[in-house]
Amino acid sequence: MESPLIREAHLLEQGIQALNGLLGPEWQVTQRPNKSKAFDALLEVRAEGDSAFTQLLVEATSAVPPRFVMERLVPRVQLLREVNHYTNLLVIAPWVSSQARALLKLHNIAYLDLTGNVDIRVSRPAIIIRTVGAEKAPRSAPRETSRTTLAGAKAGRLVRLLADVPPPHRAIDLHRVSGLSLPYVSRLLDTLEDQLLIRRKGRIITDVDWAQLLRARAQETSLLSHGSYRGFLAPNGVPDLLQQIPRLSQVYGANGPVSEGVSVTGSYAAQRFVQVAVGGQLMLYVGPWLDVDDVADELGLLPVTDGADVLLLNEPDSSVRQRSEFVDGVQYVAPSQAALDCLAGPGRLPAEGEALLEFMEHWPDLWRASKNGGKARPVQH
Incomplete structure (x- = not known):
């Protein structure tokens, strides 16, 4: 089994190859010594024959849940911009969900996933790359936070309950009303919190983004699946x-x-x-x-x-x-x-x-x- 460091290095290598392919032969992408322990790599990007270049600090991660974007990446990129306005952050991942992509774009954080979802904008030298890849996570992509996802009938039952009944909620109450096991409810709530679909204070669910919750559930299911x-x-x-x-x-x-x-x-x-x-x-x-x-x-x-x-x-x-x-x-x-x-x-x-x-x-x-x-x-x- 690959160690996390090996997986991260492999992901970084694949991301750099993808970036090279998007930019074309007239551009050079060079990995420079990375003095920052807060990020995984430092890339220098420049066009051939042009003295102007940009630096991309890279966060290579197996999953990008929205909560990770808001609680980890946004504070770090804000600090980075206070120190160096011309250095940009690039997130490389196997796949980035639509909600996470929207948050990254909102905070001007570039992203590149291995399915083809890419948004990179640099003012000097002028680089604008935007491509669309998979809307659903490939089976090979690591799951965000846990194996408990919004797919399946059990998840649908909890989604409907959270959408229809305003908070506050406790996991124990959701377990009793839905008939689902308490461990399953707890695991799914952890996933929903990572996706910023619910918010909690302690053990109490205080807010449910029910519209995004329904959209996220729809992405994990199909109304007209085979044989249904x-x-x-x-x-x-x-x-x-x-x-x-x-x-x-x-x-x-x-x-x-x-x-x-x-x-x-x-x-x-x-x-x-x-x-x-x-x-x-x-x-x-x-x-x-x-x-x-x-x-x-x-x-x-x-x-x-x-x-x-x-x-x-x-x-x-x-x-x-x-x-x-x-x-x-x-x-x-x-x-x-x-x-x-x-x-x-x-x-x-x-x-x-x-x-x-x-x-x-x-x-x-x-x-x-x-x-x-x-x-x-x-x-x-």
Whole structure:
């Protein structure tokens, strides 16, 4: 197993090679003796035949969680600029998340990751490099802080709880309400704190950046993952189908009737609150106690491989129905679940998810839990 120093040296070597490739043969990148123990390397960058050069102090790190940016890099770069205004900081990592990239750019810290996410801006000599790489962490990239990530059904359950219920929270309370193990909840909260998605004072969660939390969760999942759904055609159209859903026969299973096991998500759930576009595919979660073919038969749907206007999705976890609401006999997922599903979906869905998030930020009292248990209500435009 490689030691941290060997991994760091290998990462630095790969980063320098990538920088050389981006600059081209007319530029020279030279590693100079590094007198600063606060950084991993000192690079001198100059164009051939030009006396002007810039120095880049390099932080080579296996992971760049946002908390690391704000608590470690920003104070150091501020001190660096007080001493030497012309020396720049460059972060080299296997992968840098979109949230960390935004923070680095905000504080004028250059970054280069091995998937191709690069932002380097130097005034003299004039260097501007901006390329886009992977939006999701490659499997080979080290995980930030721990192996507990926002992927998986368990994480989705905790994300919904944190988004829907305003703080303060304690880990023990989240464990009791969610039914998740306390060690798992604690590990995931540590990850969320490193990503600046929650803030804590002692053991109390005092703030949740629920919009960024939903975006981060969406980046770790896919609404239409392989084998998670099947496509159908509604012979009389989606509007007619919506009228048919309340008439589903009340066939009771282990966990409830058919009508409680079918819930609308995606575009039609978002369109209760915002109107980005009209129509779209009708996406229905189907509870695990129901058979998809039986539901399709009850609704008169025809199976198709292309051109589906109805998708029946396997419900990944009961949390997708938390705080859902029946409207005219049709169950719709809560706004937070609809936003999450849209952000994790294909085509125009992410744009609808962002529009729904904007609505939710303006009207939090209409969808977040309150002491009197109020639920979201559509705003009449």
